[in-house]
Amino acid sequence: MTPTKTKPAPRRSQEQRSAETRERLFRATLDLICEVGFERLTTAMIARRAGVSKGAQTHHFPTRNDLLVGAFIYLTEIWERARIAFEATQPERIPLEDYIRYLWRDIFSKPVYLASIELMLAARGDVDLRERIMAVLDDWIEIRDTAFWTSIDLNMSKQDASAFMHLTLSVLRGMATNASFNRDATENDAVFETWLAMTRHYLKV
Amino acid sequence: MTPTKTKPAPRRSQEQRSAETRERLFRATLDLICEVGFERLTTAMIARRAGVSKGAQTHHFPTRNDLLVGAFIYLTEIWERARIAFEATQPERIPLEDYIRYLWRDIFSKPVYLASIELMLAARGDVDLRERIMAVLDDWIEIRDTAFWTSIDLNMSKQDASAFMHLTLSVLRGMATNASFNRDATENDAVFETWLAMTRHYLKV
DNA sequence: ATAAATATACCAACCAGACGGTTTGTAAAT
DNA sequence: ATTTACAAACCGTCTGGTTGGTATATTTAT
Numbered sequence: 001m002t003p004t005k006t007k008p009a010p011r012r013s014q015e016q017r018s019a020e021t022r023e024r025l026f027r028a029t030l031d032l033i034c035e036v037g038f039e040r041l042t043t044a045m046i047a048r049r050a051g052v053s054k055g056a057q058t059h060h061f062p063t064r065n066d067l068l069v070g071a072f073i074y075l076t077e078i079w080e081r082a083r084i085a086f087e088a089t090q091p092e093r094i095p096l097e098d099y100i101r102y103l104w105r106d107i108f109s110k111p112v113y114l115a116s117i118e119l120m121l122a123a124r125g126d127v128d129l130r131e132r133i134m135a136v137l138d139d140w141i142e143i144r145d146t147a148f149w150t151s152i153d154l155n156m157s158k159q160d161a162s163a164f165m166h167l168t169l170s171v172l173r174g175m176a177t178n179a180s181f182n183r184d185a186t187e188n189d190a191v192f193e194t195w196l197a198m199t200r201h202y203l204k205v
Numbered sequence: 206m207t208p209t210k211t212k213p214a215p216r217r218s219q220e221q222r223s224a225e226t227r228e229r230l231f232r233a234t235l236d237l238i239c240e241v242g243f244e245r246l247t248t249a250m251i252a253r254r255a256g257v258s259k260g261a262q263t264h265h266f267p268t269r270n271d272l273l274v275g276a277f278i279y280l281t282e283i284w285e286r287a288r289i290a291f292e293a294t295q296p297e298r299i300p301l302e303d304y305i306r307y308l309w310r311d312i313f314s315k316p317v318y319l320a321s322i323e324l325m326l327a328a329r330g331d332v333d334l335r336e337r338i339m340a341v342l343d344d345w346i347e348i349r350d351t352a353f354w355t356s357i358d359l360n361m362s363k364q365d366a367s368a369f370m371h372l373t374l375s376v377l378r379g380m381a382t383n384a385s386f387n388r389d390a391t392e393n394d395a396v397f398e399t400w401l402a403m404t405r406h407y408l409k410v
Numbered sequence: 411a412t413a414a415a416t417a418t419a420c421c422a423a424c425c426a427g428a429c430g431g432t433t434t435g436t437a438a439a440t
Numbered sequence: 441a442t443t444t445a446c447a448a449a450c451c452g453t454c455t456g457g458t459t460g461g462t463a464t465a466t467t468t469a470t
Contacts (some may be wrong), residue, residue: 014418014465021419037330039244043456054457055421064456114326120386121323125242134386163399166383170396173382174375181325181339191375194368198407218439222445248430259431260447269430 022060022070024050029071034111038118043067069132072119075112076140082106083147093153096203097196100168104192108172114180117173155203164202171195227265229255231279234272238320243327248272274337277324280317281345287311288352298358301408302401305373309397313377319385322378360408369407376400 012020028050032041043064047057061067086102087094107113120137123130154161175188182188217225233255237246248269252262266272291307292299312318325342328335359366380393387393 017419017465035330037327039327040330042454044454053421056419058457059419059421062457117382118326121319121326121382122242122244124385125240125245134388137386138388160399163395166392167376167396167399167403170379170383171372171376172379174377174379177322177326177378177382178371178375180329181342183339183343187371190368191372194365194372198372198403201407202403222439226445247428249428258447261445263431264445264447267431 018060021050021052021056023074024052025057025060025067026071026074029067030075030112030115033115033118038115038122065126065129065132068119068129069136072116072133073136075116076136078112079107079140080143083144087147087151090151092151094151095153097199099148099152100196100199103168104172104175108176109179109188113176117177168195168199223265226255226257226261227275228279229257230262230265230272231276234276235280235317235320238323239316243320243323270331270334270337273324273334274341277321277338278341280321281341283317284312284345285348288349292352292356295356297356299356300358302404304353304357305401305404308373309377309380313381314384314393318381322382373400373404 025046028046029041032045032049036045043057044054046067047054050057057067061070086106090098120133123133148165156164175191179185179188230251233251234246237250237254241250248262249259251272252259255262262272266275291311295303325338328338353370361369380396383396384390384393
């Protein structure tokens, strides 16, 4: 339906095409892990969903693990963009409670977060995948922690803050996992508010 | 190497043999999910590990899902035995903190707990498996909750206690997941103690 | 500037191996 | 006599990955 009858619009540059195809494959991978779970995920499924041929897929990602690692990196980039967007709306020193709310709202409560859990659990059984996923995770953790220590308003010792941060992450991880198989969708809301209440209690004293 | 040269020891009863084979298959299933992850789990692997033939396996469990659901039930029975053993050592009214310590020590910190998480996550993509796993889970939750409300010493409203219990379970679930892919094995100890400290704080006031 | 050479993006057909499950058969328990 | 536990060989399907080939973009040589 291109109305222009001039020359057939030159194909985009190699770089553009490549980047677009890769991103389509990443999105398809993450979507499918969410929808059908990691166990059922196949490379053929991903290619079909992404709208690319099997040939194009293997051209960009010779092995399945290459694609999985790429999708995981892509996910951490989504998280990083969310962090930047959030911090742009916040003051220099972000109140802890606001930070926790952001973590739940923008990261952990998203269905795609489960994809990262499935990916990490699955990586346990595959040495190659495990090492590569762990390396990506190390990078992400460093970025996350740096942001945490420089932007969040904390009034406790470094040691306490570290344990508290990891506890918070465990709470959110547990809630995310729970959300995928509990029957009462509202249950997590009450749990989250209880966590915030306990946080206020703990920090005030 | 059986020293007895009397009659070749009559084979055990059908019921005994059946029960033993089934249990071997359940254990092999759970062990293998822990070791190689759910994705790599195959029925052939399970049969080999359990030391039974493929024929015996399909005789007892016609489909893979039958076996998976059986293994999940078996796991909830392990949990139930752990609960009974714990309560036997406790007074009528169990202090909340002792109960939380038991949950972590006897249930969530065990590697096999991860098998239940993987099973539940995997069940998302398989309608048949999901429904059957959810049914088992419903039974288990009812048992767990009944025990909780009758045995644990709580001094808060039913509503608060419910949210607090779910929060505790999310913490432990998150810690268990974390344990499978974080680099610092001692991290969880500090997190757990922080949780107990916050609990004491929260409940005292 | 342009033609030739090369690298890149993409495609369709194919394949060896593994998977869950079926079939056929035997021996012991009931 | 019949049911139950177990065994081994087999099979259709699907999987990740390979191969051989085309078209466009990019670089190099003239």
